[in-house]
Amino acid sequence: MPSRVVGGIGLSHVPSVGPAIDRKREQDPAWKPLFDAYVPVRDWLRKLEPDVAIVVYNDHVADFTFDKYPTFALGIGDRYAIADEGFGTRPLPTVTGDAEFSIHLCEALVEQEFDLTVCQDMGVEHGFLVPMNLCFPHTSAGWPVKSVPLQVNVIQHPLPTARRCFRLGQAIRKAVSSYEKDLKVVVLGTGGMSHQLQGKRFGFMNEKFDQWFLDELERNPEGLAQISHHKIMEEAGAEAVELIMWLTMRGALSPQAKRVHRHYYAPMTTGMGLITFQEPQAI
Amino acid sequence: MGSSLSAGGAHPGAPIPDTTVFDLRASQRGYRLNKMCGSLCSPENRAAFKQDEEAYMAKYDLTEEEKNLIRKRDFGGLIHAGLNIYWMLKLGSVTGNSLYRMGAQMRGERYEEFLATRNFKDAV
Numbered sequence: 001m002p003s004r005v006v007g008g009i010g011l012s013h014v015p016s017v018g019p020a021i022d023r024k025r026e027q028d029p030a031w032k033p034l035f036d037a038y039v040p041v042r043d044w045l046r047k048l049e050p051d052v053a054i055v056v057y058n059d060h061v062a063d064f065t066f067d068k069y070p071t072f073a074l075g076i077g078d079r080y081a082i083a084d085e086g087f088g089t090r091p092l093p094t095v096t097g098d099a100e101f102s103i104h105l106c107e108a109l110v111e112q113e114f115d116l117t118v119c120q121d122m123g124v125e126h127g128f129l130v131p132m133n134l135c136f137p138h139t140s141a142g143w144p145v146k147s148v149p150l151q152v153n154v155i156q157h158p159l160p161t162a163r164r165c166f167r168l169g170q171a172i173r174k175a176v177s178s179y180e181k182d183l184k185v186v187v188l189g190t191g192g193m194s195h196q197l198q199g200k201r202f203g204f205m206n207e208k209f210d211q212w213f214l215d216e217l218e219r220n221p222e223g224l225a226q227i228s229h230h231k232i233m234e235e236a237g238a239e240a241v242e243l244i245m246w247l248t249m250r251g252a253l254s255p256q257a258k259r260v261h262r263h264y265y266a267p268m269t270t271g272m273g274l275i276t277f278q279e280p281q282a283i
Numbered sequence: 284m285g286s287s288l289s290a291g292g293a294h295p296g297a298p299i300p301d302t303t304v305f306d307l308r309a310s311q312r313g314y315r316l317n318k319m320c321g322s323l324c325s326p327e328n329r330a331a332f333k334q335d336e337e338a339y340m341a342k343y344d345l346t347e348e349e350k351n352l353i354r355k356r357d358f359g360g361l362i363h364a365g366l367n368i369y370w371m372l373k374l375g376s377v378t379g380n381s382l383y384r385m386g387a388q389m390r391g392e393r394y395e396e397f398l399a400t401r402n403f404k405d406a407v
Contacts, residue, residue: 016407030405060369065321066310084324086373155369157306198368199359200301202386203400230296238302239368267403269386 003101003176003183006282007048007260008253009041009135010217010246012272013057013190015126018090021133030267037263037274038134044260044276045135047283050186052098053136053147054105054172056248057127057190058154060085070117071160072168073151074109076102080149083123093138095124098146101179105148108175114168124149131190145186154191154242159229162244166225169251176252184282189249191242193264193271198238203269209235210264210271213243217275218259221250236271246275253277303362313365319343320370323377332377358385383407 017034020026026035062085064070080095106118128149132138136145153159160168169187176185193210196202213236216224225247232241256279263274303309310317319340322328332339340350352360356378361371375385387397398404 028405030403061321061367062324066314066317086323086376088326155305155367156310157304196302197382197386198362198389199303200390202389203397233302233304234296234299238304267406268401
C-alpha cells in the first residue's frame with residue numbers, strides 16, 4: 001500500500017506551554033484545562049499509529065532571519081536540532097526526521113508548482129516543538145514519531161494567501177499518496193488562534209471569531225480559504241494570521257474526513273484552539 | 284508617533300487601530316534592530332549584551348534614536364521603528380522583560396493592571 005494521510009490536527013503553539021511542560025506544571029489549575037484536552041488526543045494518536053508527522057509551523061526568527069526569509073521551507077534532514085530562541089535551549093531530544101520521505105515530498109511538491117526552499121540543516125523552536133510536546137510526548141529514547149518541518153512565512157508581509165496554504169495542503173496529500181513506502185502520515189497545522197502581541201491592542205482576543213473559524217474549518221474549508229489576511233488581523237489580531245497554516249492541514253485531508261476532537265481555552269493572550277480530523281478507515 | 288500604521292496596498296482594507304503590520308518597509312526600517320536582537324539567540328551574545336549594552340549596540344551600527352529606544356525600554360517605540368515582535372522577545376530575555384511586561388507597557392498599563400484584564404492570569 002502507498003503512503004496515506006490518516007489524520008490532521010489544528011492547534012495553537014503558544015510558547016509558554018514549553019516551560020509549563022519542562023517545569024511539570026501540567027496539572028496547575030491554570031494549565032490543566034489545556035493539557036487535559038490532549039489526553040484523548042494522545043490516546044487517539046496511539047491508535048492511529050502515524051509513522052510521520054508533517055508539522056506546518058512558523059519559525060519565530062530562531063533559525064531563519066530577515067536577511068533571507070523563505071515563504072515555504074521544507075526540512076530534508078534525518079535530524080533537527082532544538083534551537084535557542086533567546087531563552088536557552090529546552091531540554092528535549094533531537095528531532096528525528098525522515099530524509100527519504102522529505103526528499104520525495106520536495107520532488108512531488110515542486111512538480112506541483114510549489115517552489116520550496118529546501119533545508120538540510122534546520123533548528124526547530126516553539127512553533128514546531130510545542131505542538132510536538134502536546135501530541136507526541138517524548139521519552140529519554142526520543143520522540144515516538146518521525147517528523148517533517150514545513151516552515152511558512154506568516155510574520156513578514158506579504159504572506160502567502162490562505163488559499164495558497166490550503167492548496168499546499170492539497171498538494172501535500174497528493175505527494176504523500178505517491179510515496180511508495182507504506183507510511184501513515186498526520187499533518188499538524190499550528191499557530192493562532194486570536195492574538196495580538198504588539199501596540200495598544202496587545203492582548204486582544206476574539207473567541208467568537210475563533211469558534212467561527214473552527215466551525216468553518218470543519219464544514220466549509222474551501223470557503224474559509226477565501227479569507228483575507230486583513231480580515232483575520234482585524235477580527236482576531238495581527239498575529240492571528242498564523243491561522244492560515246491550519247488550512248494547509250485541512251487541505252491535506254479528504255472531504256470525507258471526520259472531526260474527532262475540539263477544544264478551546266484562552267487564559268492569557270492567545271486563543272488556544274484544538275481540532276482533530278480522521279480519515280475513513282484510518283484505524 | 285501615530286498609534287496605527289496603514290495595512291498598505293498588499294493587504295487592502297482600512298488601517299487596523301493600534302496595530303502595526305510587519306511588512307517589507309517595516310523590515311527594512313528595522314533591519315539593524317532586528318539583526319541585533321536576532322544575535323541574542325546565543326548564550327555568549329546574551330552575556331555580552333548584559334555585560335556592556337552600549338558596546339553591544341555599537342557593534343550593530345544602531346542609530347542614536349534606535350539606541351535611545353533600547354535604553355528607555357520603549358517597546359511600543361521599537362515596534363514603530365521596525366523591530367519585529369518576535370525579535371523583541373529576545374531583547375526582553377536580556378533585559379528582564381517578559382512578553383506580558385512588554386505588553387502592559389505598550390497598552391499603557393501597569394503589569395498588575397494588565398494581568399487583571401486576563402481570563403486566567405496564572406497561565407504564564
